[in-house]
Amino acid sequence: MIYTMTLNPALDYVMHPNTLDMGFTNRSSSEELHCGGNGINVSTLLKELDKVTVAMGIVGGFTGEYLLSDLQRQGIPSNFVKLDSGFTRINVKLNGIVMTMVNGNGPRIPEKKVDELLERMDVVGSGDTLVLTGSIPSSLPEDIYTRLMAQLAGRGIQFVVDAPGQLLMEAIKAQPFLIKPNNHEVGRIFDANPETPEECIPFAKKLQDGGARNVIVSCGGAGSLLLDEYGAEHIVPTAKIRLVNATGAGDSMVAGFLAKTTAGYDYDTALIYASACGTATAASKGIAKRATIDRVVTALYKKMGREMPASIAEEIQLARHKEEAREGKSSWLADSDQ
Numbered sequence: 001m002i003y004t005m006t007l008n009p010a011l012d013y014v015m016h017p018n019t020l021d022m023g024f025t026n027r028s029s030s031e032e033l034h035c036g037g038n039g040i041n042v043s044t045l046l047k048e049l050d051k052v053t054v055a056m057g058i059v060g061g062f063t064g065e066y067l068l069s070d071l072q073r074q075g076i077p078s079n080f081v082k083l084d085s086g087f088t089r090i091n092v093k094l095n096g097i098v099m100t101m102v103n104g105n106g107p108r109i110p111e112k113k114v115d116e117l118l119e120r121m122d123v124v125g126s127g128d129t130l131v132l133t134g135s136i137p138s139s140l141p142e143d144i145y146t147r148l149m150a151q152l153a154g155r156g157i158q159f160v161v162d163a164p165g166q167l168l169m170e171a172i173k174a175q176p177f178l179i180k181p182n183n184h185e186v187g188r189i190f191d192a193n194p195e196t197p198e199e200c201i202p203f204a205k206k207l208q209d210g211g212a213r214n215v216i217v218s219c220g221g222a223g224s225l226l227l228d229e230y231g232a233e234h235i236v237p238t239a240k241i242r243l244v245n246a247t248g249a250g251d252s253m254v255a256g257f258l259a260k261t262t263a264g265y266d267y268d269t270a271l272i273y274a275s276a277c278g279t280a281t282a283a284s285k286g287i288a289k290r291a292t293i294d295r296v297v298t299a300l301y302k303k304m305g306r307e308m309p310a311s312i313a314e315e316i317q318l319a320r321h322k323e324e325a326r327e328g329k330s331s332w333l334a335d336s337d338q
């Protein structure tokens with residue numbers, strides 16, 4: 001089972017302002033509301049790929065209730081600690097000419113709620129994957145991810161960490177299976193300015209020396225790097241799309257990588273799939289839908305001049321048939337049952 005942990009979930013309020021003049025009233029041409037926070041995004045994309053996950057974390061107030069009901073509506077099982085006061089943050093994403101985000105700090109988390117969370121973690125056991133991702137409210141200690149991993153150490157759990165700066169550097173000491181910073185985050189950690197996957201290799205090596213087993217560094221349109229646990233470097237380009245929304249693209253990469261590694265695919269295939277999932281979300285409003293992911297996977301293999309593994313091609317075809325059947329465009333279900 002894959003568990004995702006979102007300690008600071010959010011409702012992402014996406015606005016499309018035509019202007020962004022400081023000190024004046026700006027108007028948005030349309031708005032959207034998505035349930036977010038990194039772990040929830042990972043669960044949402046994995047749900048699109050028919051992978052069951054349990055979303056865990058801490059929620060509060062009416063925004064937290066909304067988030068839980070949305071997870072239920074999507075059919076994503078959840079196990080969240082509920083706060084007695086305070087509310088889950090609303091992060092504002094200004095999707096104008098230049099994308100600007102204002103992320104909330106999040107509610108205050110009392111120590112007893114941390115204890116409750118640690119108790120609930122006992123459901124995670126041997127063979128499970130635990131994804132620890134996103135920032136944490138400032139009332140939580142900086143070593144919270146390390147504490148969670150220490151509590152679960154020795155149970156045969158695979159940890160995945162995608163967190164900013166110091167949180168990440170603390171967490172790699174617990175030798176997570178995967179970390180996924182982007183090139184800007186890597187640059188901030190090492191006081192450098194890597195732009196391409198190739199330029200990220202030495203920094204990925206340092207992160208591996210610090211304990212991480214597999215290191216993915218996403219570099220936006222320049223492609224992605226995976227330095228795998230055997231020391232092999234994999235680089236994939238990014239499929240060309242029209243950028244709609246960068247929010248959740250990194251989480252979608254993590255989800256895509258886990259979808260394929262937990263299904264037994266090799267790291268090379270998993271990275272290509274991860275990159276396609278990230279790109280598909282960047283081309284979507286909210287987290288990508290299955291049909292977009294499949295289109296981008298196909299485009300990426302074409303761009304790379306490589307043949308898609310037959311099993312992935314079959315999956316894509318099956319998903320398309322299912323979609324057509326749902327929309328009443330084909331009768332393949334009836335045919336195949338005859």
Ligand SMILES: O=P(O)(O)OC[C@@]1(O)O[C@H](CO)[C@@H](O)[C@@H]1O
Pocket residue numbers: 008010011012035036037038041091103104134135136164247248249250251
């Ligand atoms: O403030 P954090 O926790 O660093 O990031 C939170 C966030 O920006 O990340 C997700 C996309 O990755 C969004 O759904 C969410 O609003």
